Amino acid sequence: MNHPTCLRYVHVQMSACIVFSRQNILGLLVAWATLLFLGTPNLATAQTNRDQLSGKLVITGASTLAPLISEIGKRFERLQANVRVDVQTGGSSRGVADVRQGLADIGMVSRAMKDDEKDLPAFPVARDGVGIILHKENPVQALSDEQVIAIYTGKTTNWKVVGGKDATITVVNKAEGRSTLEVFLHYFKLMSMDVKAQVVIGDNEQGVKTVAGNRNAIGYVSIGTAEYDESQGVPIRLLPTGGVAASTETVRNGTFPISRPLHLITRTPPVGLTKAFIDYAQSKAVHDIITQQYFVPLAD
Amino acid sequence: MAESMKKRLNMCEGLAFVLVWGTAALVTATFCWLLGDLVWHGLSHVSWTFLTAPPENAGRRGGIGPILVSTALILGVCLAVALPIGIGTAVLLAEFTSDHSLFGRVTRRSLDVLAGVPSIVFGLFGNAFFCKTLGLGFSILSGGLTLACMVLPILIRSTEEGFRAVPTSYRLSAAALGLSRTTTLIHLVLPAAVPGLLVGLVLGVGRAIAETAALIFTSGYVDRMPESLLDSGRALSIHIFDLSMNVSGGDANAYASALVLVVLLLVINSTVSRLTAYGLQRKIMTV
Amino acid sequence: MTSSRSNTLFLWPTDRLLLWLLRGLAAIAGLIVVLIVAFLIVEALPALHHVGVLRFFTDPSWHPAEGFYNLTPMLWGTLFAMAGSVLIATPLGILSAVFCRYYAPLPLARPYRRLIELLAGIPSVVYGFWGLVVLVPLIGELHPPGPSLLAGILILTIMILPTIALMADASLANVPQQYIRGAAALGLPRWATIRGVVLPAAKSGLFTGVILETGRAIGETMAILMVCGNVVQTPSGIFDPIRTLTANIALEMAYALGDHRAALFVSGLVLMAMIVTLVVSAEWISRGRIYG
16 A cells, blocks of 8 residues: 555545544444554555556465465565455365456466366466374374275274274364365375265364364374474374375475475466466565465475 | 242242352353453463554464454444344334234244354355445455345344333323324334344344354455455454464464454443443433 | 234324335345345256255265265254254353343343353354364363264354343343332242243243344354364264254365355255244244244
């Protein structure tokens, strides 16, 4: 927000304030909003450069990607003072649908593109590994792929069988359609009907909190999230898969077997502002943001 | 015989006493536990900077300034739309419609049905209707209007109960004095119906300010300071949801935001009841 | 309030104006109901068309990716969670309103009411979060896995309690003072007055409160999604995880496409049908006895 707009805004708020102040709480609210506004430091330090882009980009889609793209958008706005990047969430399929209908300029998709979506230009911006997590107090240090399959299909129901304590396993699975579920099932060659779960979850954090609250649970979540939470003392532990330790590092160098790409998509090959933004989101300049949001930048 | 009945009665009284106090204690304890949890985890992060600064690093750092403004604007739009429609409908239902008429029954029942529609359906509806059909896009306006649809049933039904509770003798006396029903309504019935209205308002504001699912699809996710009602703005509850469920490491600020929301609600609720009490007093004194 | 209709045969011009204004406002309210139902039906139509109504109740399971669309376990889940929470919350809510009005000393009554008002406005995600990190592990210690019907019922109870408590409180406040004084003059003790005089006089408000809390219990999404475990199965005990229809919509909408998406809207329709059934049966049961 540049200065003139800011002043006008305050002015409008002030006059609204005077009108309302005698009537009802609305006035109080507005006055309070004004106060907050005055107390807010100016957001953008605009550099006035003539050949700049301007306009508004609407980006919708996967909630996983939203915080990341939101942050990239903010930095992009700082570089291009006349650009507004509006990031909305609602899920990968919403991203695809909105881009197809022209409601959004760019869609965010947190999975590989499906066959009937191949016509949409897709631009990978980052990767996200999917790792198996256990409660920290669970003595099991590693599980073979066969053991994981046995646990998830309900053939193994006690930790004793795989070298743990005598306790019933709580299998935590993801809800139908989630991309982490899809890559997980794909790696272990399972059908979602075969999975016998005790808990079904939506978001990664819900998975982490569920496993952290249950000593006998097994789940799988985004590695970045799990790695961060583990470092913050949340009682969970990432298990290696296929003999490879689960970490953002192994995802980055491509040795970790389960991961998903995070895409930006458009309806037609991007031009102008859209292209500038996608180029920026794929550039090295945002790698620090990607790491900061616990995703893995693409190797170059 | 009388002695034993008295004894039984006394026992009943004693039992009820224990039960009522027990319930109150249980409710208070549960809620203190919940609120205590919020205060415990959130208080250390709340500061003036937190209230005014924009969020940074997806909300893990920085504050909630723009989000508070968006929340206030969304709530403002919601109430500005829902209050007139809600009170109007409630008056029509309670004062001008017979309880047994088809119109009254159907309206009342459809509102009850509306009250049970899950908020996510409201969100998808708001997205399809306000954002797309009416072309408002992801905006504070769309969000406020969607919320208005959502709080209407609560608002109407509890306001209606308020009107219903006003003794018929008020209306009869006014009619006997030759007052028009509009006058009766404004000067006699409305002030007397305020407690019901207040409950509706408190429940409605509570529901609106707490709403997540309906707003994700309508007012949106953008955490920039809104420049107009047509801008997208993130509501506090969405911020809390995003921080606690989508952003790893956002828990501390999620707690702090939830605490701010609770305090905000406390301020709104007490202001509303203060103002109403004050207005009521003046009304009764001047009429 | 039938008499209010006949208390004046004569309507002033302003009254007519007001009446039309009110009708206009009510029409908007009615329109919203119609619009939402129409929206649900339009969105659900592709699934109803491709899958057929019956298969939503007869398919072997809910696996939309493989083309199975059975909603019945979730219907049961919703029903059980709702019934459990309403059964617990209603007496608690009414008793806590009674406490507020007739038992608590004044300096206690006011903060108590404020407390309940606050609880009405805490976002469901906060309840859910609390349930997930506090309640679910507790239940898990008692009887694994933890996320369960019981957790759902408890969280829902806490969430809907303010609705019934506040509605009950308002309707108790509206009971005419004469009734209570009359009862006192007859020498009736406190609880007898409340049971025999106050509660019957307040039944219309209490009934509305129950309807509203039931609606809230059925429609609640985010909190229930976090604590119920979301496994699609008909529960055989309170420690079994369940999935409600609302959680189903919220969990899968983000990634759903085509028939799957439409099937989620069918969940919404089923939910609505359920509410209609409830409301109509409540109306039938209470016919002539509530709005006396």
